[in-house]
Amino acid sequence: xKLRTRTAIICLxxxxxxxxxxRSESISAPSSVNGNQPLFxxxxxxxxxxxxxxxxxxxxxxxxxxxxFLLFPSCDxxxxxxxxxxxxxxxxxIGRERVVVVDVRxxxxxxxxxxxxxxxxxxxxxxxxxxxxxxxxxxLNGEPCGWGVLFNGNDERVYEGFRIGEVNVxxxxxxYSEIYMVEYEGEICKGMRGGRGMQxxxxxxxxxxxxxxxDGRLETTVTIPPKNGLFHNRVEELVVSDGYCSEELTLxxxxxxxxxxxxxxxxxCFKGVNxxxxxxxxxxxxxxxxxxxxxxxxxxxxxxxxxxxxDCPSLxxxxxxxGSFCHFAVCEIQRVNALEVIQMGDTSHYCNCxxxxxxxxxxxxxxxx
Numbered sequence: 001x002k003l004r005t006r007t008a009i010i011c012l013x014x015x016x017x018x019x020x021x022x023r024s025e026s027i028s029a030p031s032s033v034n035g036n037q038p039l040f041x042x043x044x045x046x047x048x049x050x051x052x053x054x055x056x057x058x059x060x061x062x063x064x065x066x067x068x069f070l071l072f073p074s075c076d077x078x079x080x081x082x083x084x085x086x087x088x089x090x091x092x093x094i095g096r097e098r099v100v101v102v103d104v105r106x107x108x109x110x111x112x113x114x115x116x117x118x119x120x121x122x123x124x125x126x127x128x129x130x131x132x133x134x135x136x137x138x139x140l141n142g143e144p145c146g147w148g149v150l151f152n153g154n155d156e157r158v159y160e161g162f163r164i165g166e167v168n169v170x171x172x173x174x175x176y177s178e179i180y181m182v183e184y185e186g187e188i189c190k191g192m193r194g195g196r197g198m199q200x201x202x203x204x205x206x207x208x209x210x211x212x213x214x215d216g217r218l219e220t221t222v223t224i225p226p227k228n229g230l231f232h233n234r235v236e237e238l239v240v241s242d243g244y245c246s247e248e249l250t251l252x253x254x255x256x257x258x259x260x261x262x263x264x265x266x267x268x269c270f271k272g273v274n275x276x277x278x279x280x281x282x283x284x285x286x287x288x289x290x291x292x293x294x295x296x297x298x299x300x301x302x303x304x305x306x307x308x309x310x311d312c313p314s315l316x317x318x319x320x321x322x323g324s325f326c327h328f329a330v331c332e333i334q335r336v337n338a339l340e341v342i343q344m345g346d347t348s349h350y351c352n353c354x355x356x357x358x359x360x361x362x363x364x365x366x367x368x369x
Contacts, residue, residue: 075270291323
C-alpha cells in the first residue's frame with residue numbers, strides 16, 4: 001500500500017457528486033435513549049475507557065445491557081464481540097482480542113488496543129490496491145486507523161466512517177457506490193451491521209430503522225446452536241435444540257439476556273451443568289425444560305448442583321420434564337409473584353426431577369377483607 005499526504009483534505013469527498021444528504025448531515029452521533037444524559041455511571045471515566053482491560057470493561061457495561069449489543073458463541077455467555085453506547089457520542093467495540101473506542105461526533109479514535117494513536121497521520125491518502133482502491137483519512141503504520149472515506153477503483157465512494165486495517169468498526173455509512181446514495185448508516189460490529197442503524201433504498205427512503213445483527217435484521221427468536229455460530233443478547237425467545245450439550249459448560253446464568261421472555265430447552269441437554277440460574281429477568285414469562293436435561297448418568301446426588309429461580313416478576317409458568325435436574329441437591333424458587341404453574345414430570349411415568357432434594361413450598365395467603 002502506498003501512503004500519500006497533503007496539507008489538508010477539506011471536507012472529504014466534497015469535490016465528488018453529492019449524496020442524498022448534505023455533507024454536514026452525512027454522519028451524526030448515535031442518538032442515545034436518554035437524550036443528553038450519560039448512558040453509563042461516572043465510574044466509567046475516560047481514563048478507565050482508555051486503560052481498563054477488556055474483561056473489566058465487559059463487567060462494567062454488563063450492568064446496563066439495554067445499551068449494549070453483544071454476541072455470544074455459546075450459553076456460557078462469554079462475549080465474542082459487541083458494540084456498546086457509552087454516551088451520546090462515544091461507542092465502544094469489543095472483539096475477541098481488541099477494544100476500540102471512538103467519538104462519533106468528533107470523528108476520532110480514543111482507544112485501539114495494541115496501537116499508539118499518537119502516531120496517526122490525519123488527512124492522508126492511502127493507496128490500497130493496484131485497482132485504484134484508496135482510503136482518505138486517518139492512517140497509522142500504513143493502514144487505515146480512524147475516520148475516513150473508502151473509494152473503489154472507479155473513484156466511487158463505498159464507505160465513510162471508522163476503519164481499523166481492513167475492517168470497518170463502530171460506526172459508519174455504506175453507499176450504493178454507483179449512484180452515490182446512502183445504503184446504511186449506523187453501528188457496526190465485526191465489520192458488519194450490528195446494533196442500531198438505518199437502511200435506505202436507492203431513492204433515499206428509509207427501509208428499516210431498527211436493530212441489526214451480523215448484517216441482517218435482528219431476530220428476537222434464536223435457536224441454539226445458532227446457524228451462524230453466534231447469538232445476541234437481545235433475544236426474547238431462546239430455544240435450545242434436543243441433545244445440545246457442551247462438555248465444558250458447568251454454569252448457565254441467563255442474566256446476560258435482559259429481554260428474554262421465553263426459554264425452551266429440549267431433551268437431553270446440558271448434561272454437565274452444575275448451576276442453573278434465572279435471576280432478575282424482569283421480562284421472563286415462560287420456562288419449559290424437556291426430559292433428561294441437566295442430568296448426568298447415574299443417580300449420585302451432588303450437593304454442589306443447584307437450581308436458582310428468583311426475582312422474575314413476570315414469570316407465569318415453569319415446566320420441567322421427567323428426569324431433568326435429577327442430581328441437583330437444591331431447588332430454590334422465590335419472588336416470582338406472577339407464577340401460576342409449576343409442573344415437574346408427569347403422572348404417566350417416572351419423574352426423578354430433583355430426585356434427592358428436599359421440597360418446601362411457602363405461600364402467604366391474604367384473607368379477603
